[in-house]
């Protein structure tokens with residue numbers, strides 16, 4: 633049986649490919665567990681300094697595999713609160729909390745939780761032919777996997793509600809124009825752009841990236857004064873690092889910095 637997640641361990645970063653193309657890479661428990669383990673592995677491995685997540689075939693991810701929810705087989709309604717608690721919520725928190733840059737290369741349609749898992753990345757790059765669909769309303773659900781959070785914060789209530797309630801596809805280019813993702817690129821440039829960025833991060837100040845993620849995540853809940861305090865504490869930590877000393881020395885000596893995650 634094909635592996636549901638392909639892991640390409642490259643020099644300095646890993647490329648994870650959701651690999652259920654016949655189902656547009658929809659999530660099963662097996663895929664959840666494999667992705668969870670791959671993220672944890674990168675978190676533990678000092679040689680993995682960035683992650684790229686993409687999908688095999690023509691889609692990025694179509695969310696939950698609905699064949700696993702077929703009411704004609706299961707007979708009764710599942711407790712979706714439990715599956716979110718067990719699988720989707722921990723996945724989103726892992727992606728956000730990974731102390732390394734997470735680049736999502738959206739190669740095709742991203743629907744349901746698939747769209748919202750993509751939006752949990754730190755840098756989201758999409759192929760121009762890709763689209764984001766909050767497909768939930770079509771099966772009488774609400775957006776999950778952080779969807780109500782991302783959409784409302786990035787787009788505001790009007791666009792969040794319209795996308796969620798109509799389930800209309802949002803093109804990659806419109807998503808970039810609206811500030812939902814970093815950028816949309818020509819399809820044949822997607823992986824080159826994503827891996828170029830991963831290589832850049834793999835040679836960058838990993839700990840400073842982790843602290844930057846922390847600060848920006850804190851900003852969405854903080855008032856200005858509280859956020860200034862967060863910045864003070866995290867900058868203190870960054871300023872005590874070997875990478876900071878190296879960055880300043882390299883600047884003054886007019887040479888490239890050699891960051892080593894110190």
Ligand code: T3D
Nearest residue numbers: 654655656658694695696697698699712715743744745767
């Ligand atoms: O359940 C819980 O634990 C709670 C959490 C829920 C999270 C969720 O994600 S709920 C939302 C689930 N996802 C969807 O509702 C999206 C369903 N898919 C679609 O609406 C469409 O497939 C797309 C709009 C994404 C793409 O359409 P299109 O026309 O490009 O492709 P297609 O022909 O519909 O799909 C291709 C194949 O993938 C097809 O199989 P077939 O006919 O070739 O054998 C289709 O059935 C399969 N597929 C697509 N999405 C899913 C799926 N199979 C199972 N589950 C899917 N989500």
